[in-house]
Amino acid sequence: MFNFIKTTLKATAIVAVISMQSCSNKDNVQPLPESSQYFTIVSQSNGSEYLASTASLTTGKLSFVGNGIETTAARYLYHNEYVYLMNTATKKFIQYKMSADGKITENASILTSGVTPNYFTSINLINDNTLLVLGMENNHLGNAGWARIKLPEFTVIDKGTFKLPYDINLNVASDIGKGYVDNGKFIAGSNRYVLDPGKPAGESLEGSYALVYDYPSFANMKLIKSSATTGNVGHTYLESLLSDEEGNHYFVVSAGKYWGGNGGKSGVLRINKGAAEFDTDYFFDVTTPVGKNACLTSLSYIANGVAFGAVQYEDLMTQLSDRYKPVAQVVKLDLKNKTAVAMNSPLSAVGQFRSPLVFNNKYYTGLVTENGTNIYEFDPAGDANAFKKGLQLDGNDIFPNLIAPHPAN
């Protein structure tokens, strides 16, 4: 009997020891090295998403093993010392504060339910103190909502509803993309397409479109068109809208067969400062000079008319899901002279170009290659080889979505 009890106690002790060992990694957080400038990286990894800071974008290694704030995000933005993420699991738009010492903390949140339909699909920085968020029903009938959020307090100032173009006779619907406010108007990119009950997404309607509303009333909707190409203007979750030093606005128009259009010429459209129509003299065809049926998907402005962005080579694709393969190339565009240079950096999957960083006149983005994921630094002053492989994001299935600078230390 004594032996029996002894054996039972031993077995229980073994189980207890094993279980305690399994919980022993609670404090396994990577310490940050000293730095005068930290950066936050938001990246997908193996089914979830993590925010972690790094002391450098150009050297070293960042791992999410035991490190980073876990989240789920669908939209990404940074402004000043804050990162904003749209968390679809909790239906919250969350504000994180980045500190000079490299720390990241959740600061505040806004419930999207009841503010706009669905969630905040289009997030637009109007000025230093105002975010304009848009949400729309996905049933293509033209119902949408807007809300203005005060920064950095992060509270809803006001909200309302508005209509998107929906032509019941032609069975044509519209989405709304990224937008800006200029001269009392809110102007946003759009995608117009024919509704086809038998297909997930009908063909894009001929032409490229933007929507113009009075701001902030969202009255007097007007549809403006460019006939330069047929595609999706100012896609909501990629860097697809920029403004130059003169106040002119440039939209990415994606016309690819596997992104945004019907397989035509992708490029850049312009709306001049104060205007509410496309500049009919301006279309920058990127597909032709870059070749391989390049479809421009994103663009970030550096200075003096130079911007960096990404194209997906549709000649390397046979289906939409090939976007997760190395089919994307970084390109440097001169918006004034309409010249395009395909950089000699490695091909990458497409998804990581959601929110790259322009910092100190250089462009930083993650490239997901067959050898892993790194942050690359691109210098606008150089040629197609003016790039450096930088910070390594350790592990597999790493797709960085946002790079943001902390306040300088």
Next chain:
Amino acid sequence: MQLRGCVSYCDKIDFSWSCKQENTMQFKLLFLFLLLLFTTAIVNAQRSGSSGELSGTVRTRTGEALLNLTITIEGTMRTTQTNEKGQFVFRKLVPGDYTIALSGTSFGVQKKSIRVISGKTTEADFIIEEHTHELNQVTISGASGNKVRQQGFSADIVDARKIANRNVDMNHLMSTVAGVRVRETGGLGSDFNYSINGLSGRAVKFFINGIPMESFGTSYSINNLPINLVERIEVFKGATPVELGGDALGGAINIVTSKNTDSYLDASYSYGSFNTQRAAVTGRWRAQGNGFTTMANVFRNSSDNDYKVSGPTVEIAGPGGNPIPVTARRFNDRYESTSAQAEAGFTGVSWADQLLLGLTGSKLDKGIQTGQTMAYVYGEASYKEKFVMPSVKYSKKDFLTDGLQVDLFSSFNRLEATTVDTSSRRYDWDQHVIEITSGGEIGGIGAQRSMLTFTDKTHLHRLNSSYKISDHHSFNFNFIYSATTRKGSDPFAAEWTIPYRSPQNLSKQVTGLAYQLNDAEQKWVNTFFVKNYNYNAQAQNANSRVSTHSNNWGYGYAGKFILSNSVLVKLSAEKAVRLPEANELLGNGNTILIAPSLQPEISYNANVGAQFSKSFNDNVLIFQPSVFYRNTSNLILLALADYLGRSRYENVAKTEGKGIEAEVTFRRKTWLEVTGNLTYQDIRNNQKYDTNSGLESNIYKDRLRNTPYLMGNAEVRLSQPELFAKSNSGSVYWVASYVHQYYLNWPKLGAADQKSVIPMQFTNDIGTTYSLQNNRYNISLECRNVFDKQVFDNYLLQKPGRMISVKTRYFLSR
């Protein structure tokens, strides 16, 4: 007459739910009343007549009475069990010679030849060796399910008869079995997911009397079955016997309904918190002369499920949109299910042990309160289901030749399930309409209004045959064929978004052959088995017809060895295969894309268990440790396929799992039983290289995400026979359950204090039962989750708090 009344009331032949509900309610009441009246009359009528009786006792050499041992009259369907005094009795036996058998894991089979004489009671007593009986009364299993226990398969047997008086929720009950975890998304009728030794979801298969339940829908699922209907629940961990002819990968649960061969009536009703009601009536009548038998059972479960929720995501928006935490009552989570089954035919006749024609029907109606988390609040969305199944079953021992037993089952069923998402109002947790849209609440693809109906038509056939060559050698052959056609329709949604708008067909055949080698007393039993898994699937796409086919083999061994009167060892190992489901292979026509190259999941499973028992004075102590190993490849997971949010199933993962579980039972005489079990399972990602990039995975060997790994249960039960009166008895019990906190996502990734967790849960239940007139009248009172703890099985999906219920039960047996 009732139908006409309803038609008149509705002013037309209306198949709306409201009309049908009234109809069904009236029919239900009438049916219950007639069933009660009929069965009571028959049972009483059969109490007299010329026949003989057999009675006896089962005791140890020291005279200790043995409870709950099963005695069978060979060549008949009649079985019974010993009571607290070790007594058993068979009444209304046709005079003649019989062989009765008492079987147990430790002592094998003891048989006696007896003669039943008209108008007399024949005595037959069994004496078994000291200590050996302990092996038959382990855990909560009691002594039934001897056939299962005599094999080497790792199995727990939940003896439902011992807890028939309790207000039992099956999922709650099964979660107390070592190695089993049932995760529910809410209260009664919510979605649930079983895990056995770390393998979960579709890897676990359910059977009722050996028949796969996967095509029966949710209205006729394990959690809706009343405990009164069930004799025992067999939980197989790892290898499963061939007679369960499914493609279980990590385990199986077989519900064995009452094998009581006497005429009886069993009626129960319970009422509890959140307006939770469970009613069940089961009955059987058999004519002694020609063996004509009728059986029927009706059961109904309903609840408002309006329990309070709070915490993360249970929030409403303040004036600035910022979240304000609230404590809210669930308001769209009502649940109602009704099932009925009737069988008629012949039992215990010379040409059949049973030939029964049956009709099973069920329906379900429930609200859908939340989406993937409690952040998604739905106020009007609902789900309805209807199921009907005619069936026939036949079984015969010594069919054509001595030693050959044949069981046949054949059925056709139709399952219709509708998700109603037609409201344009959006709600918050305060039940306020915060938005009116043109789309539905649930959304899905397109966020459109929807009333999607799936219709599955399945025919299922099973042949099980065993042949006993001698006392040492026997074979078992099992063949199951099922074929399902699935079709979807939706009057509201855009055509391209309707799942299964073109029909899908899936057929499966699982064939198994087992050979058993044992000694005469069955102190050692070896079972070798081989299984073949075969499927064909076809789907019609817009442009073409897609078909796929696969054929796989599995095999295994299970052994049992009784080393001494107090030590038993069991070991089993197998290669198991789980065939892809139809929607995994062929998609659903919109959100899930077709994956015709999908391969079956494969798992190598092994279990080793032992049982040590010790008797001292009037006490019994039993210790059952076991270890298991799982190596699973080709795991089928849903992977994102395109930017429209559509997905495709892929063979992308491998896991390796090891675990240990232990159970201790202490019993003092018949009045005290204390049981405790603890399970630790270490299921790890075994995919070393990323299947897309080829890079070494940084979650290689990480603990599987969203999977509990440490859990335990304890139960103390005090029973008192002859309480206040000689024919009355009472018991009180306390049950505690513990699940350690675990992570939603991969544990390695992210800072430990910044991760999404499913928090630790520790709940306590208490209850008492009191039975009068030898279990004829019973009443029980139970309080579940006594301390009203917040409980989560899934991320941000809260389960009910404290629940109090009372149950009454009436049992009458001939």
